[in-house]
Amino acid sequence: MDHPVFVAFILVAGLIMAVLAQWRGWRPSLRTSLAVGIGLRLILLVLAATAAWQPVDYNEGFRHAGRAILHHQDPVLATQGSWHFLPMIPYFYALVLATGLPWEVAGRVVTFVADAVLIVLVGKLAGRKYQAQARFQYACNPIALMIAIIHGQVEPVALMFLVGAYVVARATPAPHGEAGNRAAMYAAWAGALFGFALSAKSWPIILLPVLLAMLPSWRQRLYGLFAAGAVPVFFLVTLPLVVDSSWSGILDVARYLGEVRPIVGEWGWTAVMTGGDWQLASAAASIGQVILYSTIALVMWLWWRSDRIDQTSAILLAFMIVTPRMGAQYLLWFIPFLCARPTRWSRPAMTLAAIWAGLGYLYLTQFDDNGWWKNHEWWAISSVAVIPFLVLAMPWARRVSRPAKETAIPETELVTTGS
Numbered sequence: 175m176d177h178p179v180f181v182a183f184i185l186v187a188g189l190i191m192a193v194l195a196q197w198r199g200w201r202p203s204l205r206t207s208l209a210v211g212i213g214l215r216l217i218l219l220v221l222a223a224t225a226a227w228q229p230v231d232y233n234e235g236f237r238h239a240g241r242a243i244l245h246h247q248d249p250v251l252a253t254q255g256s257w258h259f260l261p262m263i264p265y266f267y268a269l270v271l272a273t274g275l276p277w278e279v280a281g282r283v284v285t286f287v288a289d290a291v292l293i294v295l296v297g298k299l300a301g302r303k304y305q306a307q308a309r310f311q312y313a314c315n316p317i318a319l320m321i322a323i324i325h326g327q328v329e330p331v332a333l334m335f336l337v338g339a340y341v342v343a344r345a346t347p348a349p350h351g352e353a354g355n356r357a358a359m360y361a362a363w364a365g366a367l368f369g370f371a372l373s374a375k376s377w378p379i380i381l382l383p384v385l386l387a388m389l390p391s392w393r394q395r396l397y398g399l400f401a402a403g404a405v406p407v408f409f410l411v412t413l414p415l416v417v418d419s420s421w422s423g424i425l426d427v428a429r430y431l432g433e434v435r436p437i438v439g440e441w442g443w444t445a446v447m448t449g450g451d452w453q454l455a456s457a458a459a460s461i462g463q464v465i466l467y468s469t470i471a472l473v474m475w476l477w478w479r480s481d482r483i484d485q486t487s488a489i490l491l492a493f494m495i496v497t498p499r500m501g502a503q504y505l506l507w508f509i510p511f512l513c514a515r516p517t518r519w520s521r522p523a524m525t526l527a528a529i530w531a532g533l534g535y536l537y538l539t540q541f542d543d544n545g546w547w548k549n550h551e552w553w554a555i556s557s558v559a560v561i562p563f564l565v566l567a568m569p570w571a572r573r574v575s576r577p578a579k580e581t582a583i584p585e586t587e588l589v590t591t592g593s
Contacts, residue, residue, distance in 0.1 A: 175324065176225035178536040181218065185532060188214055188314040189525060195314070196521060201306035204294065211293045211313030215286055218323040223278040227539050231256070232326040237277045240267025246418045260409045261416070262373040263328050281326050288330040289322035292510060295337040299483060300514040311513040316528040317505050320535050327503035332374035336381065337510050339367035340483070343388040343398070358397050361389050365398030369405025377507070380470055380493070381486060388482050438462065441500030441557045450551030462498025469496045477573055484569040487511040491564050500557075502531045512567065523567035526560050 175181060191210065194200070202210070235256035242252035242264065249257045249264040257264065263284065270280040297309030312318060322330045346360035368385050371378040382402065386395045438455045439448035447458060473492040477485040490508040497504070505527045512520040530553075538549050 175222075175227050175536050175539045177221055178540060181221055181324070182532065182536055184214060184217055184221075185316040185319060185528070188319055189316050189528065192311050192314040193521065193525075195307060195310050196516070199307070200310065202310045203306070204297070204309065207293055207297070207306070207310045207313045208290070210310070212290055214314065214319055215289065215323050218319055219279070219282055219286060222324050222326070223276070223282065225278075228278065229325050229327075232281060233277075236267065236281055236326065236328075239264040240271050240277075240281065243268035243417065244271060246416070248413060248417050259328075259375060260373045260406055261413060262370070262409050263331060265416070266331075282323060285322045285326055285328060285330045288334040289318055291334050292318070292330060292337060295334065295341060296510045296513050298341045299337055299510065304514070308514045311516075312510060315509055315513065315524065317509055317524065317531060320528070320531055321503045321506045324535050325503060327501075327506075328374055329503045329506045332371045332378055333506065333510055335367045335371035335374065336378050339364045339371065339385055340388065340486075342367060343385055344482070346389055346394060348390045349394060357390065357394055361394035361397040362401045364389065365401030366405055368398070368402040372402065373406050373409050377504075380489065383474065384482055384486055384489070387478075438498050440554050442495070442497065442561055443558075444498045444500075445554035445557055450554035451547075459498050462496075465496050466493065466498065469493075477569075479574050480569065480572055481515065483511050483515045484572045487515065487517075488568050488573075491568050494564050495561050502534050505531055515569070515572075517567055517569050517571070519563060519566035523560075523563040526563050530557060530560050 195202070235253055238253045239249035239257035239261075242249040242257075243261065245252075249261050250259075266284045267281060270283050271277065273280070275283070293309050293313045296312040297305035300308035318330070321327050342360055343364035346364060347357050349357035364385065368378065368382065382399075385402075386398055389395045389398050437452055438444035438458050439450060439452045444455070444458055444462065448455070469492050470489055473488050474485065477488045480488075487508055490511065494500075494504060494508070509524065512524065533553055533556075538546055538553060541549060
């Protein structure tokens, strides 16, 4: 990354503003939160877009996926699996590239807009009482700034639709009397938004039971489930209308989408196992997947009577704690939910995670290939220092009671003073 000291200054400034807001109990207006959040992102966008260094996946996989759509090619097959998701985001890439913007800007426009929208949605997720602080916390969050702008990863797009689905699902009325049609419409919209999240990235699928549980009746859950499945299927089956693809090509795409690449060694226990080196370790990946999904099922059950946002935070934090595969962009998954409903240890956990990710984005990128690999070893292994704080950040004190509608956070879980 070019200008690492200045970029680090911007990220630390965001962190300090977030900490001060929590410590002093600030309640900035929506306009202030958007101004600060968009301002920080614009500064980083200029720095990232004009830098000689660009993330490999962003510059190679994502760019080729967008250009493939412009040339009527399937983005998965054209990149030989470098892009292994549905074509929704490459469609957006192609639209922006068609304006003539250089890729260094065009590829980040999508994540910039999604992350700005998330500032508003995180506030709505937090509820009226805490929305001002929650949206400001997200606006300044260094992890969001790094992943959305410096990396240009598509996590903000998936999260924008996912959080939107949660907001709509929580607002779905009970289907009584004349409210039945309105409830069905809300449920379908919640499911459709979830489907768009799945069309951006595949990981939100682990939260489908949580979203369906937020809907008030089994009929609404069926509507939501159908809509959630219809959106990804739509993007898949309409590929031949947009690109030069056949039905057999669609089957090849589906095969790519179903593959899990067994690359380990970036984070946690697999980093210790491999000495911080990436390895194609199918045995470790397979065992890790069993541990991962068993842990998710256990956490989902343990937090089943909690607020659904707390349950989501617990699931996503548990994912990070035991996962055998990891990219720094995964750290953004739980940020909107912890901002909406913070715990006593959420701020230390997010801060330490930001420091770890920042070392990867800013420090490691100052070396050539040999220096990067050498420093990657200690950096990957050092992730084990983050994991205990992720465990502490889980909403242990809110595992049982779940408010019916409005988000209520026990005072013992808040770390705010002042006025």
